Amino acid sequence: MYNPTVLTSPEGLSDGILNRDRRALSRAMSWVEDEHPGVDRLFRRLHGRTGRALRVGITGPPGAGKSTLVARLAQLLRARHAEVGIVAVDPTSPFTGGALLGDRIRMPELAADDGVFMRSMATRGSLGGLAAATHEVVDLLDAFGVDWVLLETVGVGQSELDVARMADVTFVVLVPESGDAVQAMKAGLMEIGDLFVVNKADRDGADRSVMEIRSMLALRDRKGRRPLEVKTTVAVDGTGVPELLDAVSAFLETARADGSFAARRRKVERWRLLQLAQRVLVRRLTIGEAGESALERLTDDVLARTTSPHDAAAELVEAALKGMAGRT
Amino acid sequence: MYNPTVLTSPEGLSDGILNRDRRALSRAMSWVEDEHPGVDRLFRRLHGRTGRALRVGITGPPGAGKSTLVARLAQLLRARHAEVGIVAVDPTSPFTGGALLGDRIRMPELAADDGVFMRSMATRGSLGGLAAATHEVVDLLDAFGVDWVLLETVGVGQSELDVARMADVTFVVLVPESGDAVQAMKAGLMEIGDLFVVNKADRDGADRSVMEIRSMLALRDRKGRRPLEVKTTVAVDGTGVPELLDAVSAFLETARADGSFAARRRKVERWRLLQLAQRVLVRRLTIGEAGESALERLTDDVLARTTSPHDAAAELVEAALKGMAGRT
Numbered sequence: 001m002y003n004p005t006v007l008t009s010p011e012g013l014s015d016g017i018l019n020r021d022r023r024a025l026s027r028a029m030s031w032v033e034d035e036h037p038g039v040d041r042l043f044r045r046l047h048g049r050t051g052r053a054l055r056v057g058i059t060g061p062p063g064a065g066k067s068t069l070v071a072r073l074a075q076l077l078r079a080r081h082a083e084v085g086i087v088a089v090d091p092t093s094p095f096t097g098g099a100l101l102g103d104r105i106r107m108p109e110l111a112a113d114d115g116v117f118m119r120s121m122a123t124r125g126s127l128g129g130l131a132a133a134t135h136e137v138v139d140l141l142d143a144f145g146v147d148w149v150l151l152e153t154v155g156v157g158q159s160e161l162d163v164a165r166m167a168d169v170t171f172v173v174l175v176p177e178s179g180d181a182v183q184a185m186k187a188g189l190m191e192i193g194d195l196f197v198v199n200k201a202d203r204d205g206a207d208r209s210v211m212e213i214r215s216m217l218a219l220r221d222r223k224g225r226r227p228l229e230v231k232t233t234v235a236v237d238g239t240g241v242p243e244l245l246d247a248v249s250a251f252l253e254t255a256r257a258d259g260s261f262a263a264r265r266r267k268v269e270r271w272r273l274l275q276l277a278q279r280v281l282v283r284r285l286t287i288g289e290a291g292e293s294a295l296e297r298l299t300d301d302v303l304a305r306t307t308s309p310h311d312a313a314a315e316l317v318e319a320a321l322k323g324m325a326g327r328t
Numbered sequence: 329m330y331n332p333t334v335l336t337s338p339e340g341l342s343d344g345i346l347n348r349d350r351r352a353l354s355r356a357m358s359w360v361e362d363e364h365p366g367v368d369r370l371f372r373r374l375h376g377r378t379g380r381a382l383r384v385g386i387t388g389p390p391g392a393g394k395s396t397l398v399a400r401l402a403q404l405l406r407a408r409h410a411e412v413g414i415v416a417v418d419p420t421s422p423f424t425g426g427a428l429l430g431d432r433i434r435m436p437e438l439a440a441d442d443g444v445f446m447r448s449m450a451t452r453g454s455l456g457g458l459a460a461a462t463h464e465v466v467d468l469l470d471a472f473g474v475d476w477v478l479l480e481t482v483g484v485g486q487s488e489l490d491v492a493r494m495a496d497v498t499f500v501v502l503v504p505e506s507g508d509a510v511q512a513m514k515a516g517l518m519e520i521g522d523l524f525v526v527n528k529a530d531r532d533g534a535d536r537s538v539m540e541i542r543s544m545l546a547l548r549d550r551k552g553r554r555p556l557e558v559k560t561t562v563a564v565d566g567t568g569v570p571e572l573l574d575a576v577s578a579f580l581e582t583a584r585a586d587g588s589f590a591a592r593r594r595k596v597e598r599w600r601l602l603q604l605a606q607r608v609l610v611r612r613l614t615i616g617e618a619g620e621s622a623l624e625r626l627t628d629d630v631l632a633r634t635t636s637p638h639d640a641a642a643e644l645v646e647a648a649l650k651g652m653a654g655r656t
Contacts, residue, residue: 047637
């Protein structure tokens with residue numbers, strides 16, 4: 001029997017999520033962000049309920065209008081009776097420790113809709129924590145039962161691009177400004193997009209921008225597959241958004257049919273496993289007396305130049321092994 | 329006896345570097361970027377010769393004039409008879425696999441000077457590879473004998489900021505544009521700067537920009553220490569660059585005196601050790617039959633929902649450590 005007052009244990013939270021309690025969902029997301037020790041047990045109970053939601057990545061340079069486009073897509077999906085989760089990876093303020101723009105401020109038109117679930121992720125931590133935490137938040141939404149997760153991330157920086165890579169389909173949003181496509185190419189965005197969108201297409205130069213993107217995409221090896229699509233939108237008034245959603249759906253349908261959908265999910269899951277394994281190792285090395293003392297001692301040795309960092313790292317992993325063997 | 333023709337082994341390369349052979353330095357840097365298996369042995373021989381060079385981080389948004397400022401600083405240091413290494417972390421082109429701007433094109437005035445050593449790092453790989461590889465390139469320059477390493481990185485993205493954090497002193501370059509300081513704060517730049525520079529200070533709004541930065545810095549907890557300095561420069565004609573270098577030197581002198589220099593180096597080395605330990609683990613999990621099969625099998629289990637990713641990761645680490653025990 002689900003007791004909505006017990007939201008402090010992994011079992012209570014997972015029951016809450018499976019019973020569609022929004023407070024449980026929200027608290028579980030905070031656990032993920034805080035790296036709460038109960039997260040592993042939480043996912044032991046929830047993982048079996050994940051995998052159904054479609055994950056759409058939206059990336060592009062700052063100022064391209066990604067958030068507005070995401071809001072329009074969410075509205076359109078809501079009109080079609082789908083439930084939508086939105087996860088935004090935002091730059092962090094070092095002063096507040098969180099995203100500068102609150103979830104409600106970002107998309108006032110969606111804040112009152114209880115079929116929409118929003119979360120802003122702060123860019124914090126290190127050692128690959130951002131992508132792993134984002135993946136967990138997406139999984140929570142999936143287990144909660146949303147049909148679509150819109151995963152918005154700024155298209156600059158290695159960790160941020162890693163986030164975009166975890167989606168089933170990712171589109172890159174650019175604006176019709178001279179050189180924007182070149183900058184996007186430099187930032188690695190052309191490589192990760194499955195679709196391209198020129199937003200603010202009512203501005204001058206939109207047609208030229210589409211052509212510019214097409215010519216860059218032509219350089220990309222497509223191994224005989226059909227060329228990637230370039231769509232145009234005006235997110236502020238919704239122009240082109242239904243056509244964009246159709247293109248996203250068509251991409252997913254084709255990917256399901258040719259097996260690339262499953263192959264990509266496998267690749268993402270394999271990559272995530274390696275990230276989580278690293279987290280396990282780092283915890284083992286930094287938490288608890290045995291790990292901490294080996295790390296501190298070896299740091300001293302490296303600074304004293306009595307061992308190289310590379311040999312010290314191998315020794316550190318070996319020390320973690322011994323601590324582990326001792327516990328089994 | 330050093331034989332300059334043998335640059336294919338870790339021993340040959342390290343001898344070459346210690347004998348100040350530029351070709352050896354360049355090849356060792358390529359080894360680092362390619363994650364050549366000889367890198368560990370290379371650093372076993374070179375690590376004892378590192379630690380002398382001063383590491384200056386230069387970061388800021390694209391277009392702030394970082395590269396020009398770095399070139400001016402290098403010229404000034406050269407005029408004072410110091411040898412200078414420059415490491416630039418650039419966005420990658422997915423088409424070329426390397427930096428779009430060649431090292432020589434970036435700073436033509438320095439290309440002919442054999443007391444200057446430049447390297448552009450591509451933003452590639454994942455799992456924290458960029459910061460670790462950059463650290464190794466800096467160490468190679470250090471072992472080669474340069475006095476200063478100027479470490480330039482774009483101030484967007486988590487991995488890129490990790491690069492800036494490894495320096496002994498880091499300054500943030502901004503331009504006098506409305507809202508630039510706010511953007512920098514959002515990107516986490518205010519948190520990592522030891523000094524701030526308003527470049528292109530001949531433009532309108534430079535004074536306002538300095539004030540804006542000062543007011544944001546006032547929010548930062550300085551625990552009774554003196555406020556951070558904000559300098560102005562015009563990198564294209566060199567205005568303010570000597571004063572900037574003086575401020576950098578003064579910061580380092582104070583840090584040496586109060587122990588924070590050594591404390592920061594220790595923190596950086598400890599962090600690097602954790603990164604290298606993760607690399608050891610990932611190699612063990614992805615290279616060789618035993619590791620690969622455990623990873624593939626557990627990925628399948630996670631996709632089949634018979635185990636959670638978190639439990640699979642713990643099992644993976646256990647499998648890796650057992651494989652290790654088997655070899656000792």
